[in-house]
Amino acid sequence: DAKTTQPTSMDCAEGRAANLPCNHSTISGNEYVYWYRQIHSQGPQYIIHGLKNNETNEMASLIITEDRKSSTLILPHATLRDTAVYYCIAKIGTNTGKLIFGQGTTLQVKP
């Protein structure tokens, strides 16, 4: 699985959009980009995934650059409950196998 690089931490004002970047410059054509988050010490939670098209669901939007070397997770209206560690993971195919978690980005949403 391709290595991903994320900023260690970010702040966001409550109600504003949170844009979390992820670099995955060595991603291969059959690797998807997945985002999970972990709130405090709870179990990680799936957010969204994509291959090359932009994706949106009820939680977030995922923007993947045309060359697929980077992506951005967007939380459109961040709330205090979105404070968490966000993990960007590149993984082959749709077959769920092991997830390789990096250090992630700690997002602090402030009032």
Add this chain to the structure above:
Amino acid sequence: DSGVTQTPKHLITATGQRVTLRCSPRSGDLSVYWYQQSLDQGLQFLIHYYNGEERAKGNILERFSAQQFPDLHSELNLSSLELGDSALYFCASSGRDPSYEQYFGPGTRLTVT
């Protein structure tokens, strides 16, 4: 609530002891994954079972073993415990392929004293 249950929630034991962590996957999910989260190592994949068979192994110590039973629940056995085994242990499950999500349980916090 992800539908994945783990017991116990907390476990405190002494070095050298053996413990068993239990995981019940979401109804119908065939895959069970175990992950360890310690302060210095982050979240690490340990092992994956699919319908009772071992599918993949990660950085799992020889002192650790797991199995998945016919009813699909799984157990992670940790023996000869060391202080460094203190961590959060998460179980996750997923359904038949293709399946994009892994659903994580609330974890078991193991403290070795």
